[in-house]
Structure formats: structure tokens, C-alpha cells
Amino acid sequence: MAPPLSRPGRVAKLPPRERILDAAEELFQREGIRQVGVQAIADRAETTKMAIYRHFETKDALVAEWLRIVAADYQAAFDRVETEHPDRPEEQILGLARFIADGLSAISYRGCPFINSLAELPDRLHPARQVIEDHKAHQIRRLIGMCAEAQMPDPEQAAAEITFVLEGAQVSTQNGSIDQTGDRLMRIIEGIVDRHRSHLGAYRAAD
Amino acid sequence: MAPPLSRPGRVAKLPPRERILDAAEELFQREGIRQVGVQAIADRAETTKMAIYRHFETKDALVAEWLRIVAADYQAAFDRVETEHPDRPEEQILGLARFIADGLSAISYRGCPFINSLAELPDRLHPARQVIEDHKAHQIRRLIGMCAEAQMPDPEQAAAEITFVLEGAQVSTQNGSIDQTGDRLMRIIEGIVDRHRSHLGAYRAAD
DNA sequence: TCCGAATGATACCCACCGGTATCGAAGGAG
DNA sequence: CTCCTTCGATACCGGTGGGTATCATTCGGA
Numbered sequence A, B: 001m002a003p004p005l006s007r008p009g010r011v012a013k014l015p016p017r018e019r020i021l022d023a024a025e026e027l028f029q030r031e032g033i034r035q036v037g038v039q040a041i042a043d044r045a046e047t048t049k050m051a052i053y054r055h056f057e058t059k060d061a062l063v064a065e066w067l068r069i070v071a072a073d074y075q076a077a078f079d080r081v082e083t084e085h086p087d088r089p090e091e092q093i094l095g096l097a098r099f100i101a102d103g104l105s106a107i108s109y110r111g112c113p114f115i116n117s118l119a120e121l122p123d124r125l126h127p128a129r130q131v132i133e134d135h136k137a138h139q140i141r142r143l144i145g146m147c148a149e150a151q152m153p154d155p156e157q158a159a160a161e162i163t164f165v166l167e168g169a170q171v172s173t174q175n176g177s178i179d180q181t182g183d184r185l186m187r188i189i190e191g192i193v194d195r196h197r198s199h200l201g202a203y204r205a206a207d
Numbered sequence C: 001t002c003c004g005a006a007t008g009a010t011a012c013c014c015a016c017c018g019g020t021a022t023c024g025a026a027g028g029a030g
Numbered sequence D: 001c002t003c004c005t006t007c008g009a010t011a012c013c014g015g016t017g018g019g020t021a022t023c024a025t026t027c028g029g030a
Helices: A016-031 A038-044 A049-055 A059-084 A089-106 A113-120 A127-149 A155-172 A181-197 B016-031 B038-044 B049-055 B059-084 B089-106 B113-120 B127-149 B155-172 B181-197
Strands: none
Touching (some): A016 A038, A016 A049, A038 A049, A059 A127, A089 A127, A155 A181, A155 B181, A181 B155, A181 B181, B016 B038, B016 B049, B038 B049, B059 B089, B089 B127, B089 B181, B113 B127, B113 B155
């Protein structure tokens, strides 16, 4: 059952399913979901359309699987900052911000996969939409947890603020109108954390 | 030359070009650019595909024209808050935020046209991309101006912060994971303005 | 009244897309 | 060696997309 991970002849060629997912990730991110045809994915994965439909029910299922992988990457970032800064929630939040800020230049010119997919898949019944929704809910819940641990008086508001800024930064990288986005983003997040943590903000906190 | 604006028979029917643009606005916003075919626009405009191609070179040109209209709406909002609160730049910024916050429920489930179009049109040579880029540049410039007038020590940073938050809020309305988005948005913007205006922020300002 | 531009309606072209059917080659397991 | 699964390749199908050609109709202006 386990495919050969060693010397499959010339170059180490991954099994088809992996190659398909790699190709899909690359193409979906760069060209957009609807722009990329199944044939193009097959070509780039050095396989055939038929092989794709042997591993995935439909193109939509492939899209959903791709987003599931991307979501796992984000979750891994959450895990990493938590283990790197145990019991230091402010540091965890800043670590997340740096993760996004560092990724900005990498995904420049082509924004966040989730935001883009949301725009490209208006049908709320699309299988990928469920993946996105779950991921966003999970993410905001974890972020609220961090804010609460940091003794912020209104963790929901703080988490919402951070979420808005992170997503806005990812959107704004797509057009060149705003430069130094990464640095600006870090300074903004630092300001938010400082304000919510120390002087309890300008508005009434719930308890 | 001027088309009849009165009693064209039964219901007041606008000239075809207007009906086409109205239909395109509605459908592009709700279903997405690529999802909507030219035939669907013609049907909804109660005209024919042929008529569309008599008024617009290509579908892409129609998309660009649509975004030009949307951009004009946003500019009108800028104009309005400026005339409503002359020499009160903080009020102007809050007015803009309220404009976005009020629009949130209206565009709920289907985000900002510019952000969506950015995701749907990865080709940077698409005619609509130029429209978006110009609009964003113009908007950020105007926002920086307001921040400068409000005596904020780092107007570029403040404008970037506000931009991120506004765009992030529009993105986050698309999935229901964050509720009370409008109220949260207003409180966040108030906090930003307060911080940048009064106590000069936590970071060193560039003189 | 007459003319010409703008409009409406239909049929058509070609390319591409998602998805399926079929067949042969390969390749590991018993 | 043989069997059975996986993989590769090609051809095909129905539907739809953007865009064009053609012709009849309407209607305002001179």
C-alpha cells in the first residue's frame, strides 16, 4: 500500500495524488480557482485528467482538499507560537502577526487563499465553503483565547480588531498602493496589544 | 439625442445602456464576475446580448465600467463627509467608518466589490485592474490627508491602520463567524483615531 | 412624411470546461 | 508466474462561454 518513497527511477517523483495537490496549490493560488482548468492541473502534475478523477470526486472536492491543507498550515503556525512562547499570550499574538507579515511578501500580488476563494465561490453550498467557515471559526476562537489569557478586558473585541487588521493587510498587498506593509502591520498589532493589555482601552470593558 | 425619461409607454424604462449597467451591478455583486454570463445580464436587463456588445467592447470593458461606477459612489461618500464636517477631520474619518459600517449589512454575504474583483481577476493587465488600482491609490491619499489635518504625528501609519481595519471588516462579514461587525468596527476606528490623535501613540513618531 | 440610427430577436461559430469511457502498460503481492 | 490494482493516454460527450452576423422593427428628427 505504501508507495515507494525512494529511488523511483530518475528524479524522486511523488505519488500522483501528492503531485496533483502540489500542482493545484500552485495554480489555484497564482491563477485563481475558476481560471485553472482540470487539464492544466494534470499537465503541471505530469499526469492526466483521468488520474485526478480517480483521486477526487470532482474539481470542487479537490478545491476543498486544497483549502483543508492550507488551513492545516495556519493551524500549525498557531501550534508553533504556542509552544514557542508558553504562558506568554502577548508573545503568541505577536508571533502570529509576524507569521502573517512574513508571508505577505510571499503571497504578494495574489492575497490570501481563503479570502480569494470566498470571492470566487459565491455559492454557500460549495464544499469548500464549509472548510473556510470551520477554519475561520476555529481561528477566531483560538485568538480570543489568547486575548483572554493576556488578561485583556474585552477579548472578543480585541480578537476582532486583530482579525480585521490581519485580513486587511493581506488584501492590501494585492495592489501596490501600500508599501512597507509588513512593518506597518507589526507596528499596528503591537499597538493593539499594548492598548488592550495595559491601560484597558478607552471604552467600558465588560467586567 | 437625449432619451425619453418620461412615459415610454408603461413602466418607465431606462435606455438600454443604463439597464445593462444596473443588471451587471446587481449580478456581478451577488453572483460574482465570472459566474455571470453575458446572456444572464441581457436577460435581467430585458434586452439582448447583441445590445450589450453595441454599448461595450467586451465583457471585460463592462466589468471595468461597473467598477468605475462603484468607485464613484465611494468618492461621493468622501465628498459628503468632507462637506458635512468641514475642518473636523476626526469627524470625517468617523463618518467614513460609519458609511462602511452601514454598508456592511447591505453587502453582507458578498463582501466588497473591489476585493472580490481583485480575487476574480488575477490578470494584472485586465482593464478593471487599472480602475481598482487608481481608486485605491486615490482613497488612501485622501485618507492620509484627513489624518494629517487631524494633527496625527504619523498620518501614513494611521491611514494604513484605518484601511486595514475597514477592508478586514468587509472581508469578515462574508462568513458569519463574526457578529456585531458594524458596532465592533466603529469602536475600533474610534480607538484608532483617539490613540493617534491624543496621546501620540506608543511608538516613536517621525517628528 | 421619410430617413436613419438605435433597438430587439434569432441563429450561429468556436473554444474550452467538467466529467466519462476505454484500453494498454506497469508493478507489487501471493 | 499470475493476478489485481494503479497508472498513463486518448478520444469523446454535453453544456456553456464570449463574441458575431443578419434581419426586422421602432422611433425621433428634419
